[in-house]
Amino acid sequence: xxxIPNVQHPVFTRRTAVQAGAVxxxxxxxxxxxxxxxxxxxxxxxxGTSRAKSVVFIFLxxxxxxxxxxxxxxxxxxxxxxxxxxIATRTPGLQICEHLxxxxxxxxxxxxxxSLTTPYNGHSEGHMAILSGRTPMPPTFNxxxxxxxxxxxxxxxxxxxxxxxxxxxxxxxxxxxxxVHRTTRVIPGQFAGRMGRQREPWFIEASPFNAGSxxxxxxxxxxxxxxxxxxxxxxFQAPNLSLPEGLNQSRLGKRTDLLKLIESQRRDLxxxxxxxxxxxxxxxxxxxxxxxxxxxxxxxxxxxAKVQDRYGRNAFGWSLLMAKRLVESGxxxxxxxxxxxxTWDTHDNAFPLLKDCLLPPTDRALSALLDDLDExxxxxxxxxxxxxxxGRTPKINTKLPGRDHWxxxxxxxxxxxGLRGGNVVGSSDEIGAYPATAxxxxxxxxxxxxxxxxxxxxxxxxxELNRPHRIYFGDPIAALL
Numbered sequence: 001x002x003x004i005p006n007v008q009h010p011v012f013t014r015r016t017a018v019q020a021g022a023v024x025x026x027x028x029x030x031x032x033x034x035x036x037x038x039x040x041x042x043x044x045x046x047x048g049t050s051r052a053k054s055v056v057f058i059f060l061x062x063x064x065x066x067x068x069x070x071x072x073x074x075x076x077x078x079x080x081x082x083x084x085x086x087i088a089t090r091t092p093g094l095q096i097c098e099h100l101x102x103x104x105x106x107x108x109x110x111x112x113x114x115s116l117t118t119p120y121n122g123h124s125e126g127h128m129a130i131l132s133g134r135t136p137m138p139p140t141f142n143x144x145x146x147x148x149x150x151x152x153x154x155x156x157x158x159x160x161x162x163x164x165x166x167x168x169x170x171x172x173x174x175x176x177x178x179x180v181h182r183t184t185r186v187i188p189g190q191f192a193g194r195m196g197r198q199r200e201p202w203f204i205e206a207s208p209f210n211a212g213s214x215x216x217x218x219x220x221x222x223x224x225x226x227x228x229x230x231x232x233x234x235x236f237q238a239p240n241l242s243l244p245e246g247l248n249q250s251r252l253g254k255r256t257d258l259l260k261l262i263e264s265q266r267r268d269l270x271x272x273x274x275x276x277x278x279x280x281x282x283x284x285x286x287x288x289x290x291x292x293x294x295x296x297x298x299x300x301x302x303x304x305a306k307v308q309d310r311y312g313r314n315a316f317g318w319s320l321l322m323a324k325r326l327v328e329s330g331x332x333x334x335x336x337x338x339x340x341x342x343t344w345d346t347h348d349n350a351f352p353l354l355k356d357c358l359l360p361p362t363d364r365a366l367s368a369l370l371d372d373l374d375e376x377x378x379x380x381x382x383x384x385x386x387x388x389x390x391g392r393t394p395k396i397n398t399k400l401p402g403r404d405h406w407x408x409x410x411x412x413x414x415x416x417x418g419l420r421g422g423n424v425v426g427s428s429d430e431i432g433a434y435p436a437t438a439x440x441x442x443x444x445x446x447x448x449x450x451x452x453x454x455x456x457x458x459x460x461x462x463x464e465l466n467r468p469h470r471i472y473f474g475d476p477i478a479a480l481l
Contacts, residue, residue, distance in 0.1 A: 146191050349401075
């Protein structure tokens with residue numbers, strides 16, 4: 001663990017859930033729970049006007065192929081256009097991949113940016129650029145591990161720069177896992193970096209975090225390593241927020257029993273939280289534990305059968321269902337990592353993987369999220385953004401076959417948040433290799449997220465030396481409105 005920074009990040013796992021004898025929520029997460037009750041304004045800004053109350057940021061680690069999803073090139077040579085056919089959507093003239101039929105039927109609810117570019121073909125650089133919303137690498141960037149002076153992630157910025165809407169939940173959450181590479185290292189770009197560990201987003205981990213032995217993947221129904229399926233029968237499980245056996249709500253009248261339980265764990269807690277902060281932190285932890293709406297948000301595997309079937313009984317479906325519930329509960333930004341260990345890194349066996357295992361659950365889960373938010377009246381106030389750290393090469397490598405790393409262009413999916421549906425911004429060239437019109441960078445995507453939440457362009461955050469740091473490094477994508 002010496003090479004894995006940020007080991008004090010707040011984490012929910014099955015093994016660290018609050019149960020008799022387990023530190024769990026009251027342990028690893030205690031340093032962040034204190035901040036849930038903070039009274040001080042988190043940042044310096046002028047008041048902004050928001051279109052959205054929440055953002056669901058879906059991140060496809062590994063890099064979604066633009067050709068075989070939202071930017072098909074049916075007239076390109078066979079070695080470029082791929083094996084899939086385009087299908088018509090509800091929007092006249094707009095076509096997407098045949099394996100996204102549910103989204104095609106809902107194109108009036110979403111828009112595409114087909115011209116996002118970065119100069120990077122590496123995973124670590126791509127993650128840093130997209131997740132932080134800044135194209136240049138930090139001066140101390142290390143592709144092998146996060147560094148203290150990395151740019152802060154979009155999730156960290158939103159967590160710091162927006163007002164908390166829930167007493168018992170933080171403003172920014174990442175689920176269901178941190179992003180790792182090939183089971184051995186944590187990918188930079190997803191943490192608070194130079195903002196400091198106290199400003200990390202809240203990580204809800206549905207499986208134990210161990211970057212040294214991540215290959216077991218105990219919670220995913222599907223996991224792919226370079227195109228090979230493994231652990232197919234293993235299931236995702238949501239975090240367990242149940243109270244210890246014998247300690248029910250009626251016994252929490254004076255909270256005495258739970259406080260005694262926490263006191264018994266104090267030796268373990270002290271490694272994560274300073275002693276002088278203990279009393280305030282434990283009260284915040286208790287409030288979180290006893291909030292029924294919070295417990296319901298996490299308990300996705302026990303959702304009604306019809307709900308689970310609509311989203312899909314898999315990691316993608318459960319993760320987006322949890323995101324929807326967290327938005328309803330007042331979380332400002334939920335980052336959902338759909339596919340960890342660079343699942344979308346489809347160098348080989350690409351077309352069977354996309355057809356059978358990656359595109360269908362994404363199509364189903366994302367369509368269910370759109371429908372649920374729309375029917376509940378929350379879609380207009382919830383911005384959905386979906387992209388990866390890069391696109392894929394125009395030319396198919398025929399040996400494997402699949403597509404390789406390609407940062408020069410990718411497609412970004414947008415929905416809700418007051419944006420127009422059925423809209424396409426920008427374009428790639430005839431073979432999907434480079435932006436042809438309306439080139440956009442990660443700074444523009446980040447600015448669109450910040451602007452939708454009402455973070456003003458003059459906003460800044462301050463470091464421990466009280467030095468201001470600006471938040472915007474680009475303009476929002478006006479053509480999406």
